[in-house]
Amino acid sequence: MEKLKELQKYVKEQNLNVAYISNYEDVQYFTGFGSDPIERVLALIVFPDADPFLFAPALEVEDIQKSGWPYKVFGYLDHEKPFAMIADHIKEINPNPVNWGIEMNNLVVDRLHALEKEFPSANFNHDLTPEVQRLHLIKTDDEIEKLRAAGREADFAFKVGFETIKPGITEADVAAEIEYQLKKRGVMQMSFPTLIQAGKHASQPHGDTSTRKIEDNELVLLDLGTVHDGYISDASRTVAVGKLNDTQADIYKVCLEAQLAAQAAVKPGITAAELDKIARDIIDKAGYGKYFIHRLGHGMGMSEHEFPSIMEGNDLKLEENMCFSLEPGIYIPGVAGVRIEDCVRVTKDGCEPFTHTAKTLQTVFK
Numbered sequence: 001m002e003k004l005k006e007l008q009k010y011v012k013e014q015n016l017n018v019a020y021i022s023n024y025e026d027v028q029y030f031t032g033f034g035s036d037p038i039e040r041v042l043a044l045i046v047f048p049d050a051d052p053f054l055f056a057p058a059l060e061v062e063d064i065q066k067s068g069w070p071y072k073v074f075g076y077l078d079h080e081k082p083f084a085m086i087a088d089h090i091k092e093i094n095p096n097p098v099n100w101g102i103e104m105n106n107l108v109v110d111r112l113h114a115l116e117k118e119f120p121s122a123n124f125n126h127d128l129t130p131e132v133q134r135l136h137l138i139k140t141d142d143e144i145e146k147l148r149a150a151g152r153e154a155d156f157a158f159k160v161g162f163e164t165i166k167p168g169i170t171e172a173d174v175a176a177e178i179e180y181q182l183k184k185r186g187v188m189q190m191s192f193p194t195l196i197q198a199g200k201h202a203s204q205p206h207g208d209t210s211t212r213k214i215e216d217n218e219l220v221l222l223d224l225g226t227v228h229d230g231y232i233s234d235a236s237r238t239v240a241v242g243k244l245n246d247t248q249a250d251i252y253k254v255c256l257e258a259q260l261a262a263q264a265a266v267k268p269g270i271t272a273a274e275l276d277k278i279a280r281d282i283i284d285k286a287g288y289g290k291y292f293i294h295r296l297g298h299g300m301g302m303s304e305h306e307f308p309s310i311m312e313g314n315d316l317k318l319e320e321n322m323c324f325s326l327e328p329g330i331y332i333p334g335v336a337g338v339r340i341e342d343c344v345r346v347t348k349d350g351c352e353p354f355t356h357t358a359k360t361l362q363t364v365f366k
Helices: 002-013 024-031 058-066 082-093 109-118 129-137 141-164 171-184 199-203 246-265 272-285
Strands: 018-021 043-046 053-057 072-076 099-102 123-127 195-198 218-224 235-241 297-299 306-310 323-326 329-332 336-339 342-346 351-353 363-365
Touching (some): 002 018, 002 024, 002 043, 002 129, 024 129, 043 082, 053 058, 053 082, 058 072, 072 082, 082 109, 099 109, 109 123, 129 306, 141 171, 141 235, 141 342, 171 218, 195 199, 199 218, 199 329, 218 246, 218 336, 235 246, 235 336, 246 272, 246 323, 246 329, 246 336, 246 342, 272 306, 306 323
Parallel strands (some): 053 072, 099 123, 235 363
Antiparallel strands (some): 043 053, 195 218, 218 235, 297 306, 297 323, 323 342, 329 336, 342 351
16 A cells, blocks of 8 residues: 555645545556446545545445455445435535646546535646656566566466468467467467568558458567566567568668667666657668558556656657567568567666567478
């Protein structure tokens, strides 16, 4: 609960009466209880000088009590009015809380309006997002161990994928086998839907796994990750099926050079923008700059897209135990797509990757 204490200290320093945490991943971060409430309301309410409480769907209350949460939890039934109930519980502690902190990057408009209706004289202009992001930014030893475990699961997933890929099998078949074998090992949740893209299909970096059959003499892109005790892995590899032509081989070579150069440059003090530029300059120099169409990386931890972004314009200096992805990509429409990605943590003088599957070009089916 150390991070929760830090949040409470911040609430007091900012002269806030109430902090309303609405993002379910942040609720888990501060409380240890994890659940996606979907359309229902799950909220952590934090006060400057009183114990916090959790408000949750009634069907979650028993699990919260068993999770080790030491403070009060209040539940509601589907037919009840959650925000009226939240207001009643808050007013028991502070009858007129005026200064509120909310997660402006998460709290949706209709729920903000519901809170405004219950507290018409309140001010909801204090954004908690930067502070919550700051607290997430530097990972603890416990968090790092969970990220390492998730990385090992991703390495196993790559092994399964490489052994499954062959001409004639569909992208969906490969994804299904990966997830089946993970479940047999007790890994029950992916951090995002497993992405398998072959040949020209891989030139769509935000495409989906399809029923397209893998063909001989093409590249296959795998992007996958698991959830381990609330923490994720996220990694990409691209492998060859059969013999590649010169263009396919060259874009792989350039992408790998960019990824390795960026990873080698990670250290405390370098900025996110400088790191992005190292990889981008290599791809630009090789003539593929217009085909690298996204940032170099993103923060990761409980989510695969956390703060910070490793991209142009971000002058944030990296610090020890920040964790993020390094994933340059080259996507040529109608030809092929290559992405190579590891998530890493910043160490005292470099970085530690969470995945260790080889990145040299592998031919998985000859």
